[in-house]
Amino acid sequence: MNQDGVDLETSLGYLLKEASSVLRSAMEEVLRPLGMSVTHYSCLELLAQRPGLSNSELARGAFVTRQSMNVLLQTLEREGYVTRPAEAPVGKALPARLTPRGRRSLEKATVAVRSVEVRMLAGMTEAEQAGAFRILQSMIRSLRDGNDGP
């Protein structure tokens, strides 16, 4: 009914939230046929690119708590996508790794997610993409610095 923009339409924060929401929906849509959630995929992708990450490190990389990541990891371990040693080689951190099955499962997901990212960047020049990259990093840094800052 009321479709005229007021001020929310000029807020970068709101636009950022909207973009993130749309991206998440698009990813869920292409991952659903594979029986995979976004966090699920994120976990596998992180492990593929940085083998041996611990539960806590995976949690930070996927932007969830380590408790949430833990239940996911236990499921993935039980179903044979991931392995963790029974004992920690050092400290308490258990380095996780993909199994061949995990790698196979990830391959299809990666293709699907890549297609979403390609679609998202359609119509943007390389220069614009580079600009977006710098700007987002600037936002992240500014917000982080103010938090637990100096």
Next chain:
Amino acid sequence: MNQDGVDLETSLGYLLKEASSVLRSAMEEVLRPLGMSVTHYSCLELLAQRPGLSNSELARGAFVTRQSMNVLLQTLEREGYVTRPAEAPVGKALPARLTPRGRRSLEKATVAVRSVEVRMLAGMTEAEQAGAFRILQSMIRSLRDGNDGP
């Protein structure tokens, strides 16, 4: 431990998720002292800028399902921040409006959230902000078009 970036560090989608996550955390941090969640604030802000929005419209504006927004609205109504007519003036949609109490509550929250947004934009020129705006809108449009598209 492993802090070297691989490929995730070059993905705009990942960076977008990270920025959104950091923004959300920052907002939660400043809203918590006010006893308000991000969705809570979003609802009030939407109603302030577009009085008479229905539950479903608020849900779309806050990027949650209408079921989730409904439970929030019922709470806000019960606590006197929002009013809805007992019967729909047309159709089934119940236009919601802020009460004076809701407006007062929103005022403090708006100040807090503005400060976060200002911090986020620190170090960015107006031109960069305008660029970020265009880029995010382009991403949103591209993702939407591919979805329920043509």
Next chain:
DNA sequence: CAACGTATGTCAGAATGCTGACATGAATCA
């Protein structure tokens, strides 16, 4: 007019993520 499709509000159950808490291992420091 009647049938259909779409949008809405709402209830109930399920899933997902979070907060709180505890024990353990390592690093730091007095």
Next chain:
DNA sequence: TGATTCATGTCAGCATTCTGACATACGTTG
């Protein structure tokens, strides 16, 4: 060395959001 501080893994309970379903209201279309 002993105490403190911090990070980690994990368990339990709670909160929030989502999915599924149903009834109702309006617009469109035959």
